[in-house]
Amino acid sequence: MMDFLGAFHPLVLHIPIGALLAAFLLELIHHFRKSHALDQAIKILLGFTAITAIVAALFGYFLSQKGGYQGVTLQIHQWSGIGVALLSTLFFLLKSRLSIQGVWIAWGINLLVLTVAGHFGGSLTHGEDFLIRDAPGFIKTVFSSGDEVITNIDPDSAMVFTDIIQPIVKEKCLSCHNESKKQGSLDLRNESTWRKGGKNSDLFDPENIEQSLLLHRIFLPLDHEEHMPPEGQQQLIPTEVAMIEWWLENGMSFDKKVGDLPSSGRIAQILQSKFQPFDPFEVITAGPIDENVLDEFRSNGITALRISQKSPLLEIRLAGVETIGKDKIDLLKKAKEQIVRIDFHGSGITDAELKEIASFPNLVHLSLHQTNITNEGIESLRDLKYLQHLNVHSTRVSDESLNNLIALDQLKSLYVWNTHFSSKAIEQLKSARPGLDLGEVN
Amino acid sequence: MNIMVRIFPLFMLILFFGCKESSQKEAVDPEALFAHEVKPIFESKCIGCHGGDPKKIEGGLDLNNYENLLAGGNSGKPAIVPGKSNESLLYHSILRVDDDLAMPPKDGDKLSEIDLQIIRDWIDGGAPWPSAERIAEIKLDTAWEYGNRIRVKTSGGLSDTWDNRPYEKENLWAYYPVEKPEIPWGELDPQNDHPIDAFLADKRESEGLSQAPLASDLVLIRRATIDLIGLPPTIEEIETFLQDKDPKAYQNLIERLLASPHYGEQWARHWLDVARYADSGGFSNDYVRPNAWRYRDYVIRTFNDDKPYDQFVMEQLAGDELDPEDPEMLIATGFLRMGPWEHTAMSVAAETRQFYLDDVTNIVGEAFLSTPLNCAKCHDHKYDPIPARDYYSIQAVFATTQFAERPAPFLPEENTEVTEFEKQRIVDWLNKTAEEQELLSKKEEAAAKQWYKERGLTYLPKRERRKLPEDQQPPRYLGLTYEDLGYRKVLSKRKQLLRRQEERFEPLAYSVYNGPVNVKNSQNRMTIPEKLNGELPQSNILAGGSVYAPIEPVEAGVMSIIENLAPEKKQINIDISNSMENRRLGFAKWLTHPDNPIMARSMVNRIWQYHFGKGICETPNNFGNTGGKPSHPELLDWLTAYFIEHDYSVKEMHRLIMTSEAYQLSSTHPEWSRVNELDPNNELLSYFNPRRMDAEELKDAMLYISGELNPEMGGFPVRPEINIEAALQPRHIMGSIAPAYQPSRTPGERNRRAIYAERYRTLADPSLEVFNQPGTDMSCEARSESTVTPQVFTMFNGQNVRTRSLVYADRLMKDLESHEARVREAIYAIYNREANADEVSEGLNYMEKMTKYHSDNKPPKTEYPTEVEREMFEEMTGEPFTYKEELDIYQDYVPDLQPWQVDASTRALADLIAVYFNSNEFVYVY
Amino acid sequence: MSTDHSNWNRRDFLYGLGLSIGAVALSSLLACDTKTGQLVSRGPLSPASPMMRAKAKYCIFLTMEGGPSHIDTFDPKPALDKYHLTRFQRQGEKFSAMSSGDRYFVRSPFSSRKVGKSGVDMSAPFVHLADVADEICFYRGCQAESVNHPTAMYHINTGNQFGGEPALGSWISYGLGTMNENLPAFVVLPEVAYPQGGPGNWSNGFLPSHYQGTPLRPEGSPILNINPPPGVSRYHQEESLELLQKLNREHQQMHPNHDELSARIENYELAYRMQMEVPDVIDIEGEDEKTKELYGVGQAETDAFGRKCLLARKLVEQGVRFVQVYSGGWDSHDFLERAHGNLITSIDKPIAGLIKDLKRRGMLDETLIVWSGEFGRTADNGVRENGVAYGRDHNPDAMGMWFAGGGVKAGHIIGATDELGQEAIDVVHPLRDLHVTLLHLFGLDDNKLTYFHGGRHKQLSQFGGQVIKEVIA
Incomplete structure (x- = not known):
């Protein structure tokens, strides 16, 4: 009653x-x-x-x-x-x-x-965050504890439990299985509570993985009342189920890295799709750029294009231009925020001019190959936080720039063929930044 | 309480305005709107991806299912919110406001303004979804009209939703019968003003535009002469015309030009653009079509004799059925085989046959019906009332048309002159080839004999031993090196080509005959088989145009929309035979019937376009919905009626058009900014459009001015000089390299009008191609006029301009005494006006500098190559091998005048003339 | 009382409401750019922004004319060894005279092995290409339509079997223009003998003639008439040009409203500049010895193709958008071992050199390399009058191609053909999807890159297709 x-x-x-x-x-x-x-x-x-x-x-x-x-x-x-x-x-x-x-x-x-x-x-x-879970971005960042589902799983550093399993559990299970509300007296907050399991039996049965309670309840048909997560709540999507299954098959480890566990076929594909390398174009925010600024560039011999028809971000091409000159640099400053890429290859750009260009905050792609810039020019690039591609092949850049280049932590590709770099310096570069693409065929 | 009192009226106001806005439209019952308009729109534009195929429902949205529409597809947002179109995602997406949610996805399929308005009204009217029975009930009321849209009957589309699709009335203008409208004289005086000017003035004044002044006589004679005969006026002709005070001087000029045989050459060229004339078949072998030249001369004769256009069409479609004994009739049907076509061991017979049928159906559509029929090949036409059934009914007219080069004795008016050298060289070459083949087979047989001797077996010639099992005969190609194998292939290919070229001199017509399907390899001559048994070919509607997917048989037929739009008395209804014979004759009778609205309109529009640069309808091959709308529909109909009344005479149309003031206007307009703003494309013809000379006109003009042009008419195709590197550029044909292009031996033979040059599909004359000479694969309704850099290389560095300039300079040096006289004469002949003082002094100054340069620098002697080394990967062995190819003509060549044969001042004068040929004033016609 | 409204949840409701009100207002602001059928661009060849973010900016298309055998290059079929020389009959209306009648299977004369970290398949003659295997994405699922060389060549080059339509390079230059206006946007490096179907393979079709492919002829003058005729010097040309432009300007006064005139005057200046600039770009003698050796320039069997690959890299480096390089003679109906053997050797080192050179110069990630023939070859051959011929016939249902650079998934094999290599069975796509994918990599949407001609908005894929997403990184 x-x-x-x-x-x-x-x-x-x-x-x-x-x-x-x-x-x-x-x-x-x-x-x-x-x-x-x-x-x-x-x-x-x-x-x-x-x-x-x-x-x-x-x-x-x-x-x-x-x-x-x-x-x-x-x-x-x-x-x-x-x-x-x-x-x-x-x-x-x-x-x-x-x-x-x-x-x-x-x-x-x-x-x-x-x-x-x-x-x-x-x-x-x-669940605790039911109000702010779907609030727009800025509200969420203000209120939320900031632990949204991590996408950037780098195989070499990410942990299986903390970086893959826990985010799923947090989003889809914790609202009923947490410290204050232990549905089926099961708390899924951390390793110890997982090991304790719920009132029926522990979740993971090493001998007979398919029959483990966790997988059993997940694979029940949706309308079965023991199906987890319960009907009406947010369901697990297939890739998340596959992740949990893969985790259990490899002994429900809490301390292993993603890279340590064998991953093949579909799992590898899921991991790879989850691993979005940091994409600056998603993050860079710049105000709209007016079309007549671009026309002004073009009428002054500067080839300027948008990276896509609706985007404010710009690509500049000054390849082969003998002398860049002050007025072109000043003109470019009008779109300081919007310029994400400049191609100076084969042009007469000087270190001084490069120093001014280095003040453009959102540069991602910089081509300086086949020019006479020197280490001094490279020095000025230190604080370009989005710079991912730097091309200095066939220039006089040498070992002095080694540290400056290592400091550019966002750098993904650096082309130093036919420069004054010593092979020792290149080895150092490789060990300091293993993932860096140096233009050598792997 | 009183707060509520104040709120209440405000609330009612909002409500009131809301309803008023929606009630503004006339009370269209939304259910009827759905049945008549909305459902057909869904079915034609959306169901393809959204509901047509239950397995593939894009975006989870099924437009057949109302609940799904209310709930919405995968996006979860309701596609339709009854009563609120601005909240309905479906309406939002068909507005195409944001790019990644624009439906239908392809720009080409976007919904028209009226469609959008219909769907908005339907949703705002509560988006009712009547049951199928209710819809059938609504549909009974056939008097339904919405906007200016009507329903038309055709021979029946593949789906009934296509059948009752609405069309805007003005988009079907080309298919309605021709009614001769009244001439809107306005203030103009019927006695001495021109009907064309009346029509043009009527529309121009309504736009408030003035007319440019008349062009000067000087401009007029150059414009008319190049327009009618494709050659510039001579100095004498200009002088006599300027001094001729007779008020009828201009009319006499026109008569003189129409009487000139060159008129036929110029206007035949326009028709050959539409018909895609070529002397070879294209594709991998580009086999020569030895007798195609007789069709080209037939078209020139047609225009010179002013043959009525309807008869010209009748002959081209069904000449062989009209009178198989008359060679002219057989030659005329060459039109049906002008498209690129080839059948080899590698091609599938059914496919090459279907390829021909699709090609001939489409060219008949574009050339005579101004309707690209291939749009209705795979499905009912998306914009015009042309069902796939019509496409395959017209195609059935040609189901019994087979290919044959039929015996047709040469006509007296045909030019069969040919130099002994040209005929003999082919015989010599055949013999040489046979010798070399003999050498190779002797070598092979010698090795075979040796093989048999070693085994003590009796030698067997190749034919017998081939059937023996492998071990009882010498290994293949024993005794032959890879070089030999490759060269043997080249020899057999060359023999094949030479034998075909020999047939050029025989009285054969590149023609057709009626019979069962007969697809033969296109390398040898096609003849009519003795016994024409074999069943009657059955034509079908083909799903997606694939020959392997026939849906429904069809009979030979015509464009049904024309029949259905004509009132009772204007119905043509000629029945077309479905037997083996006379299908094309029946179709031609229907096409050329005076009540047929489209054939005459199409030709009148083309004539207008070649005079003014743009047709009254600017897409002469496409009068359909997606083509241009006529800028002056009444004028087009009046001209068409005039054309039919004057027995389809093309020359009569020239007289009518060229005597109108519109044709004689200057090309500069006093109020240019206003004209440019109100009528940028000059549709109202308030001034005369300047144009650049066509590729052939440019080339002929230079030959004509330099005096080298051999005016001989008609005859076997000639080979002018073309860029020597392009000429010797090896052309890969199946298994070998095509023989090198060598110009005709003597200047007289090769310096003919460009229309007589031999046209290979895989080797265009670069100097013509770069000036927009159309390719021969597609019918060219109008030539484009682009300015590209390779044109400069051709005119500034090209050999052709240099040689013409040199010959003309040499002639001037001989005929005139002083440099000044020569410069004046050159400017007058090239610019067709007298030179002014500083032009002459600049010219003399330039010549002085150049004479000094040339006296210090002797031009190097250049030789013509007498043989060329061919290097290719032999197809079978993959071995690179080389062989020598003799250039027999170059070994005995009569070159044009060469620079080192004249003195320094002649070379200087030639350079000056080359500058005049390169200048804008020569290249443009005002 | 649980809030059980099946799949309705709070987020969608808010989103739905917000969308309809906010979106309509916002998007109407953005809809101001013209949505005409034609792409609006300033000069015809001036560079234009892609519709969406592009992964590739340049393309080097390596066309193996004649139809290379996928079985003997990158898609080995060991099962064929069992069936070698066993006879069978093939009839049917769908087959050409060539491929019907009595047939027999032919095994591959070359052994094959796994190469690179990604373990992709390569037949033995490919020695140098093995070094760059991990840069390559092999695709086995494509299918052509025609069994005949010219129509198949037209199909892969222009999207339409029957010629007369614009080539892929023309469409890309029409969409994006060129980065260097002194050079053509679309350059073709043909063999000494033009391929079957001739210039129709790189024609601008119904597009304006600025987009025509410019063939750089391997022998003689690269562009017809680019060099002045013998005996005409620079001084001579300058004098003539000066007089010509004076005459043209005087003439222009009399026809102020005829704007074509200035275009033609400007064209003569551009041609004069191009006359000097093109030969410099084309001259590869100036390259250093090591680079020439990398491409196999100077060695007999790789010299011709090596020169063309080196020239292709130089042209792309100068901003030419699309370079098509031809290698011919792959139509091995017989002597497969010799023919394919020689041809593979002639292209192996040059292509490997090209990839290494692009990579070290930082150009590979934005230069898309495509290697393909016009169709694959059959696992069987027809009995001809003189006994067994160790070759293969044409096969449109299975073909091998690969991509490198330009945003493709390096070091992968995508799709598959059946056990004998007769038909593609996995990730199967018609040729038009290949075209849609290539345009997509350039940031162009095939449905939007249209040109109005002959009564409809025509597009490269003829009536639309899908992007082969498995190929894209």
Whole structure:
């Protein structure tokens, strides 16, 4: 019987909320247009709120007995719920005796307690971050604890559990299996709680992996009531199921790197697709660039193109231009933010001019090959944080630039063929930056 | 309470405006709108990917299923929100406002304005989804009209939604019968003003545009002469015309030009652009078509004799069925075989046959019906009322058309002159080739004999021993090196080509005959088989145009839309035979019937285009919905009626058009900025469009001015000099390299008008191709006029301009005394106007400098090569091998005048003349 | 009471509402750029931004004319050894005279082995190419349509079997223009003998003639008439040009509103500059010995093709958008071992050199290299009048091609053909999808790159196709 009534708690609790807010609205109108009838109506509503709040609190208590709810969130919700019932009753009884300020203070307290109860009740049923989970980006970054699903899984450094399995569990399982709400007394927060498993048996059976409880419950048909995650909640997508299966097949390790486990065929493909190398064009934000700026460039002998018809980001080509000259550099500064790539190959660019170009913040691609720039020019490139491709083949660049080049941590390809670099320096470069493409055929 | 009182009216206002906006349109019942308009739009534009094929529902959106539309596809957003079109994702995507959500995906298929408005009205009207029965009920009311859209009946599309597709009335203008409109004289005086000017003035004044002044006589004679005969006027002709005070001087000029035989050459060239004339078959062998030249001369004679155009069309389509005994009739049907075509051991007979049928159907559509029919090959036409059934019915007209080079004695008016040298060289070459082949087979047989001797077996000649099992005969190619193998292939290929060229001199017509399907290898002559048994070919509608997927048999037929749009009395309804014979004759009768609206319109539009640079409808090969709309529809119909009344005489149309003021306007307009802003494309013809000379006109003009042009008419194709590197450029044909291109031996033979040059499909004359001479694969409705850098190399560095300039300079040096007189004469002949003072002094100054340069620098002597070394990978062995190819003509060549044969001042004068030939004033006609 | 509205959830509801109101307003602002059928560009050849972010900026298309055998190059078929010389009959309306009648299987004369870290297959004659195997993406799933050389060549080069349509290089120059306006945007390096179908393979078709492929002829003057005729010096030309331009300017005063005139005057200046610039670019004698040796220039069997690969790299480096290099003679109906053997040797070192050179110069990631013939070859051969010929016939249903650089998935084999190499069975795509994919790599959408001609918006793939996404990195 208690369980039956307990189930009505989420239904009944909405009534006092509505009633209290309606009463408050009438109080506002009453404040501007004093009228006796309004005053009576407010009283009736307050009474109604009190009664329904008590009933809701009672049903809430029955529901908590059913189990499955523990932890701090439950405590806060429970006491603030009871508080709503008590305060609304007191307010109903003593309203006429209170002074004008007193009434407003009472309203303040009542509404505050109601909000607290409501919020914590919500996070109990839908998980801590149910409100901000789908908020637009900037709200999310302000509120959220920032642990969204990581995409950038670099096989050499990422950990299997922390970087692949945990993000999935956090998004799709933790809302019911966490410290405060242990559905089936199962808490999936960390290694120890995983090892403990739930009330039936532990999740992972090394001998007979397919029959492990975890996989068994995942593979049940959707409408089967033991299917996890339960119907109505966000389901696991096939690649996530494959990841979990792959994790279990390799002994549900918590300390191994992704690279350590054997991955072939489909798993390798999933890993590779998850591993989006850092793409600067997604991150760089630059204001729109007007078409006549581009026309001005073109009429001054500067070939300027957008990286795609709708994008503000620009590519500049000055290949083969004998002398670049100050006015072209100043002209380029008009699109300082937007320029992501410049091709100076075979041109007369000088170190000084390169220093000015280096002030362009969003440079990703820089071609300086077959020019007379020197180490001094390379020096000025230090703070280009998005620079990924640098081409200096057939120039006088030499070992002095080694450290400056290693410092460019975003660099993905560096072409130093036919330069004054010694083979020793190149070896050092390779060991310092193993992934760097030096233009040698692998 | 009173707060509510104040809020309430505001609320009602919003509601009121909301409804008023929607009720503005006339009360169109949305259900009828759906049945008549919306459902057909979905079916023609969307169901292909969204619901047509249950297995493949793009984006999870099925437009047959209403609930799915309300719920929306994979995006989860409702495709349709009844009553709120701006919230319906479907409406948003067909507006094509943002790129990655534009439906239908291809720009070409986007919905028209009216379609968008229909769908918006339907959604705003509550997006009702009547049941199938209700739709059938609604459809009974056939008087439904929406905007200016009508329904037309055709021979029946593949789907009934296509059948009752709406068309805008003005898009079908070309298929309605011709009605001769009244001439809108306005203030003009019917007695001495021109009907064409009346039509043009009527429209121009309504746009508030003035007309340019008349062109000067000087400009006029150059314009008319080049326009009618393709050659510039001579100095004498200009002088006599300028002094001729007779008021009818201009009309007499036109008569003189129309009477000149050169007129036929110029206007035949326009027709040969449309018909894609070539002397070879293209593809991998580019086999020569030895008798195609007789069709070219037939077209020149047709224009010179002013043969009525309907008869010209009739002969080209069904000459052999009209009168098989008359050679002219057989020659005329060469039109049907002008397209590129080849059948070899490598090609699949069914496919090459279907390739021909598709080609002939489309060229008949584009040339005579101004409708590209190939759009209806794979499905019912997407824009015009031409069902696939019509396409295959017209194709059935040609189902019994087979190829044959038929015996046809030479006509007296045909020019069969040929030098002994040209005929003999082919015989000599054949003999040489046979000798070399003999050498190789002797070598092989010697090795074989040796092989047999070693085994003590009796020697067997090659034919017998080939059938023996492998071990009882010498290994293949014993005794022959890879070089020999490669060269043997070259010899057999050369023999094949030479034998075909020999047939050029025989009285054969490149023609057709009626009979069962007969696809033969295109390397040898095609003859009519004695017994024409074999069943009647059955034509079918082909799914997706594939010969392996026939759907439904069809009978020979015509364009059904023309029949259905004509009122009772204008119906042509000629029945077309479905037997082996006379299918084309029936079709030709339907096509050339005076009530047929499109054949005459199409030709009148072409004549107008060659005079003014742009047709009244600017896409002469495409009068359909996607082609241009006529700028002056009444004028086009009036001219068409005039053309039919005057017995389809083309010369009569020239007289009519060229005597109009519009044709005689100057090309500069006083209020240029206003004209450019109001009518940038000069559709209203308020001034005369200048144009660059066509490739052939440029070449002929230089020969004509230098005096080298041999005006001989017609005859076997000649080979002018072309860039020598291009001429000797090896051309890969199947298994070998095509013989080198050698110009005709003597200047007289080769310096003919460009129309008589031999046209190979895989070797165009670079100097013509670079000036937009059209390729021969597609029908060319109008030549483009582009300015590209290779043109400069051709004119500035090319040998052709240098030689013409040298010969002309040499002639001037002989005929005139002083340099000044020579410069004046050159400018007058090239620019067709007298020179002014400083032009002459600049010219003399330039000559002085150049004479000094040339006296210090003797030009190097250049020799013509007498043989060329060929190097190629032999196809079978992959071995590179080389062989020598003799250039027999160059060994006995009569070259044009060479620089080292004249003195320094003549060379200087030649350089000056070359500059005049390169200048804009020569190249453009105003 | 659980909130069980099947798949409705809070996020979609908000998104849906926001989309319809916000999007319509926002996108109407963006819809201002003209959406005409024609691509709006300034001068015809001036460079234009791609429709979407491009992975490739330049293309070197290596065309193996004649149809190289996929079985004897990159798609080995060991199963054929069992069936070697066993006879069978093939009939059918769909087959040409050449490929019907009694047939027999022919095994590959070359052994094959796995090369590179990615373990891709290469037949024995490929020695140098093995060094760069991990840069290459092999694709086995493509299918052509025609069994005949000229129509198949037209099909892979222009998208239409019957000629007269623009070539791939013309479409790309039409879409993106050229990076160096003193050089043609689309250059062809043919063999001494032009391929079957002739200039139709690199024609601009119905596009304006600026987009025509310019063949650089291997012998004699690279572009016809680019050099003045014998006896005409520079001084001579300058004098003539000066007088000519004076006459043209005087003439232009009389016809102020005829704008074509200035275009033609400007053209003479451009031609004069090009006359000097083209020979410099084309001169590969100036390259250092080591580079020439890398390409096999100077060695008998690789000299001709090596020169063309080195020239292709130089042209791309100067900004030419599309370079097509031809190697001919692959049509081995007989003597497969000799013919293919010699040809593979003639291209092996030059192509490997090209990839290494592009890589070290930092050009490979943006230069797309394509290696392909016009169709594959059959596992069987026809009995001809003189006994067994160890060759193969034409096979449109299975062919081998590979890509390098330009945003493709290096070191992979995509798709597969059946056990005997007769038909493609995995990741199967028609030739038009290859065209759509190549355009996609250049940031061009085949459905939007259209030209209005003959009554419809024509496109390279004729009526649309799909991107072969497995090939793209």
